Amino acid sequence: MPANLPPQYFEKEKELKTAKTAGEKITIMEELLSLIPKHKGTEKLQALYKTKISKLRSQSQKKAALSRHGPTFHVDKAGAGQVILTGLPNSGKSSLIKALTNANPDIGDYPFTTHAPSPAMMMFENIQIQLIDTPPITPEYFEPWHAELIKSADAVLLLMDLGSQDPVTDLNEITEKLKEKNIELVPEDQDISPEKQFFLKRTLVIANKTDLPGSEVSLSVLRSTIDPVYNLITISALEETELKELKKRIFAILKVVRVYSKMPGKKVEKRDPYVFRVGDTLMDMAKTVHKDFSQKLKFARIWGQGKYQGQKVNQEYVLQDEDIIELHI
Ligand SMILES: Nc1nc2c(ncn2[C@@H]2O[C@H](COP(=O)(O)OP(=O)(O)OP(=O)(O)O)[C@@H](O)[C@H]2O)c(=O)[nH]1
Ligand SMILES: [Mg+2]
Structure with a gap:
């Protein structure tokens, strides 16, 4: 052909x-x-x-x-998804990593405090999500390995500094640099076809440092530029405010669902869910639980979403977050 x-x-x-x-x-x-x-x-x-x-x-x-001096080029994925933090110098990326995880990164009021990418795990309810702290992007500095790291991540957190006099120029500086490497940031609910997954990145735009006096002015300028397309999130990484809502949005942007497998007659164990992509079906789950299950699966029973109480579902059933499923072979 x-x-x-x-x-x-x-x-x-x-x-x-x-x-x-x-x-x-x-x-x-x-x-x-x-x-x-x-x-x-x-x-x-x-x-x-x-x-x-x-x-x-x-x-x-x-x-x-x-190489002793070279930063790591690639970060192996771990947990339910990989989310990369991006922003200009001093926007608060490392401070946010410190607030959301057990990591203890260097934080400083000078640029390039962070000079190599560094992964850390964030607990969200009963799953772990991998966050990557990165060096800043500036008009002069954006290395190919950094672009690669963004391209292979599942989503982006773009940190904006509300202490800045001109957040719109800041935003343009970042998006221009990304564009040079063919990366385009897109809103959190946008669907992305597999061919575009390296180039379009679902992004949460986070306005940080709401605790600073005068931050409302920068915030309203920023809002008028990007709301409602991006549905800006406002936080203070320093004072750790609004982080609960942020965590929920990070989970949602990954477009994954948590599913619990239950043995017939046994209680469900909710500590360690299977994680699937939104749109995956019961058959995808059967294959993951055991290779035999995909061939031998007769039916499944489901509890969840406030409407199922043990009803039978077939192989095409689309998995939903927090479903409890009993596979029968
Ligand atoms: N007032 C205030 N200061 C903050 C906040 N978040 C970070 N900072 C301060 O901003 C400065 C830069 O913070 P970092 O977390 O190192 O910023 P970064 O984006 O990791 O910086 P680079 O690694 O250089 O790219 C530090 O002095 C922080 O204490 C915040 O929410 N409010
Ligand atoms: Mg840093």
């Missing part, structure tokens, strides 16, 4: 020949992947790029681990 590659593909392919760093190569290959039409005739080509990208990623990771 012919591949039918579009002209933009061949243009982009030329860039690959001149790319120098692993980060540049990965970015170009991700773009090439998004330009390849998805059908049987291109499966081999898609697989080729995916293999090359994963090889380059693991090589870069090893290199970063060997």
